[in-house]
Amino acid sequence: MDKQTTESESGGTLVEGVMATIRQRIAARSLTPGARLPSIRAFAKSMQVSKSTVVEAYERLAAEGAIRSRPGSGFYAAGSLAPLSLAEIGPRLDRAVDPLWISRQSLEAGDDMLKPGCGWLPASWMPQTGLRRALRTVARADDIALADYGTPLGLPPLRQLLARRMAGHGIEVSPEQIMLTESGTQAIDLLCRFLIEPGDTVLVDDPCYFNFHALLRAHRAKVVSVPYTPSGPDIELFAQALAEHRPRLYITNSAIHNPTGAILSPVTAHRLLKLADQSELTIVEDDIFADFEHAPAPRLAAFDGLNRVVHIGSFS
Template sequence: MLDRIGRDDEGDGEDGTRVGRVMGAIRRRIGGRTLAPGAKLPSIRGFAKVMAVSTSTVVEAYDRLAAEGLIQSRPGSGFYVAGHLPPLSLAEIGPKLDRVVDPFWVSRQSLEAGADTLTPGCGWLPAAWMPQDELRRSLRQLTRADDTVLADYGTPLGLPPLRQLLSRRMAERGIPASPDQIMLTESGTQAIDLLCRFLIEPGDTVLVDDPCYFNFLALLRAHRVKVVGVPYTATGPDIALFAEALTEHQPRLYITNSALHNPTGATLSPATAHRLLKLAEQSGLTIIEDDIFADFEPEPAPRLSAFDGLDRVIHIGSFSKTLSAAARCGFIAARPDWIEGLIDLKIATSFGGNPVSAELVLNILKDGTYRKHIATLRDRLSRATGETNRKLQGLGLKPFLEPRGGMFLWCELPDGLDAADVARRALADKIVLAPGNVFSVSQTATRFLRFNVAQSSDPRVFAAVERAMRG
């Protein structure tokens, strides 16, 4: 039932038998809370009709579920869901999606990929592109740090000199964040998770871009909220549809990337930023601006947090994409009056940050080598984007736009091809692709694939894509 790799649990059931199909259907109703603890199960005859199977099949299925303890028989009365709900399964919340386009598909496949698997679908740079010399030098510096640096919990906001440095960096982009408005987190993802806990509650509605980074969808499922997508254009969200969504759904929160949008590579225009913030103000909307790709920009584009002055916009950053995904460090810049509550939440849910990671990052950021590294990365990415684009166009794929920077190309397959099918076939060739619908709330990116140009230098990638497109 938890299997999310191709094998579909909707159609054939857990073991392909009729009994398995009935068991799967009941499990899903319990997992999705349609059948709450203590609730009576459908009658055997009734459910046999619903499932188009014999009553003996349903009897067998109920007996097996009872043996597992998921349901209980009360003689003379029927079957009831056992008092103890099964644990939350994110794979079962929200609309039922094809497993291959589950928001976890790309992350699980990429994170679990063996050494013989290529991952043009993943969202990070190869380790060899990261500043290895600087990381090693920073570790050597750490061996000479004070005892407290290596062994004590950090302060709740996190390493003061790193927050001062981040404050100066944000000022360069026009974002007014004093060091006291900045809280370090263990990652950009943890930053957004903390903010969701702080700002929303189960049942609320949250706006995202369609398409958007697939892990926003996974994270929002964990918060049990309703997710509404707004189509994303080459200059930001479609403002007319954004206004409609505000009126119709009254969302509490909007999560977006302003610059080098994931997966499209698009950039918010100043006019769209202005209109979006006016709408947000009118409807009391809070915005999380996830800016983890900022350092890939050739020149700064508008930031919602800079326009807004960190009033209703919260700014998120991290160094997992440009420095190291192994020594993780993210941060939140928010209104001063929200920081106390965020500190409480951080202590309650993770007690402290990771001072060793913060020191590692600070050692690298504080001298000039990081800027040089970033300049090199941008050049390298720009060349890789050109090459990957050329090869993909040679295969008949069409880029949504030519991105200003970053690692992503959002490409459309020729008519008649389904990206999920292509991704499934490529996986058999040990190539992890990122099919469009993992990024799409409305499941309308059926023909798109996101390519990471830094992970697409191996000719096997294009050979496999070509084979997978042929079917």
């Protein structure tokens, strides 16, 4: 009997060898669910086996549920992906990451793509009924001034409301100390324009919100990362970074840190502020997730009294 069509040199049958090859490609993500398998003729040629061997292998895989047959169309990978084993991943390749590309991808990607670290909430979580009601109320107002220019700091009644809300977080601030922007990102951008020059060093957490890197790159700042722990930045390494790089800014999240979810501890906060005071460092506290806390976390702005800390909140 022809060995080419019945038995491989390793002891298993050629049919089993073809099946193993397909399973490996599915496990390695070379064949994803719904992907079309090579034609019987093409696969037989590439594997150097007979077409009948491939036919039998495909039929047996279809019986197992690993692939599916579509009459007149061919065979397709079926089911969910096999669990990815980290042991099968190749060696780590250190390479530069383009933060601007990541930002563009997060905006252009479809709804079916996960966007870890973006911090965007599902539309179903939004109080859409309340927002519609508020917009209708504004539209019906007699003294509506949507087409007029606003004041430089923003709508006074809204700043008064924000001052009262911030007092609930222990941050004593007057409406005159609050500036309204279109987003938290714009607020950080304005601070970078005002406080740093190209070539200045800015500290960020490692890991941190990816858009911080994109913003700082746009301002041609030198970015230095400090490892973030469950209680805040690693204070010893933070002090080393201050001494070595003399940064102008430190951008961080104190409550519900993005992307780790960690919360700054009071001890770390006090040590951090002491270091900032000694080195004349300005801290930008990005606090956009405050409304999702189960219990209030320490705020650098509350401990500092807004001397070296700029506090940013957001509804966007």
